[in-house]
Amino acid sequence: MFASVCGMSVEGLSAHLVRVEVDICSGLPAFDIVGLPAVAVKEAKDRVRSALKNSGFQFPLQRITVNLAPADLRKEGSSLDLPIAVGILAAMGEIDPAFAASYVFAGELSLEGILRPIPGILTMAVSLRQLKTELSEQVNTRQDLFINENIVFVIPPGNLAEARLVPELHSESTVTLIELVKILRGEQQFNVVPVSDLSSEYDKPIVDWADIRGQTQAKRALEIAATGGHNLLMVGPPGSGKTLLARAFAGILPPLTTEESLEVTQLYSSAGLLQTQGRLVTQRPFRSPHHTATVTSMIGGGQKLRPGELVLANHGVLFLDELPEFSREVLEALRQPLEDRKITITRLRGSMEYPTRVSVIAAMNPCHCGYFGDLGRVCTCTPLQINNYRSKISGPLLDRFDLQIEVPRLSYAELKEERKVENSEQVRERVVANRQKQWRRFKSSKTNAEMTGRETKEVCILDSAGESLLKQVFDKNLYSARAYDRILRVARTIADMAGSEVIKVEHLAESLQYRALDRQANFG
Known part of the structure; x- marks a missing residue:
């Protein structure tokens, strides 16, 4: 007997509808899965067989063939366990195959028939919402879809709260396979209630802005970077507070917009890194990889084309401490995605595109010993050693840092100085207000740092004095031409912070002073 049901397979930030076709016929007992299944999908044979037996069903001692269509799409993960089991039950006559047109199944099965959570549920729900919209508007002309617009998405209980982040989609859950069969027979109803994470909407920063002594210029540069979404490089001796400033930077970033929040949550869900259930990620990601990171861990790739640290920092911050200590291959791999705001990872098995709308905050010492330019310490490095150390940062990569600032060592008087300073919440409110100016300007969540060349020419207009300077x-x-555009974008951000519609000379002058390494021709 033949039956078919629908499942889902995730690929990057998109999910594909998979038609699970099951045929049970006479012959020697066999269980074959075809349709380009990965190892985890092939192993579903043993999980499904045990789940059916332990749920009280007689596993058919016949030839079972399961086809996963479309056959040219590689299927990854354990999300197809549930639709395969339901398809076999429908082919056995345990449930009516006609119900299949109204359900999409996804979930892993334990050997005792319990539904276990899987990564990527939010990506599946978003894709199903789009498909439901197409079906309801009758704009979908595809002939390979065997579902109607009244889709019910059936998933494990641990994923239900996440799926219901997409309210336009009807999502339900059961604890066990036998409960699902009873529901499909009409003997009972769905009754699982999602358990949402009740943690605070916006966690307090680890390092508060008010905890940092001195470093007024560095704080100003960081606020500019947070407002305009700019990349920033800090250069200073050991112990000057560069890492502390970077961690405090995370606390002044504005919450994610609804669109950004959904994208970040979807990305973390697909990567299996989502820590909260039933709640969108509202804080911007802050990723801080160690300098021993490889190209694959930074950019992404591997056997399953997983996202790297750069992608996981999307709509947030990538902090690179001890920048020259990263391998040359890792640093040079950052150049194109920082410029294009997206990255395409291509390997033998295919290619995957991920967004990289990220602000990079980097920190480095001025030389190998760390004390070049420090008025209180003697640098033991030779000019050649200083040049070799700094030349690890190539000119093209350095060009991609909108702000380059020096972070000097604090004196004892500055450390002990007691004065009232703003906390992270106060600075964040100011950053949000200035971000909203940019959102109104671009009619999206775009920042000044993401302006195109044409937008830079239209928005960043200088007067005659500014042009002369x-x-x-x-x-x-x-x-370089790239540095020219970035100077103007930073000046536009400074003007926004000053409440000015036009870029004045003082705004441009402040932008120019944040090019510390450009002023040092030989890095020495």
């Missing part, structure tokens, strides 16, 4: 400094320091 920029020309003088540009020719003296031999800036």
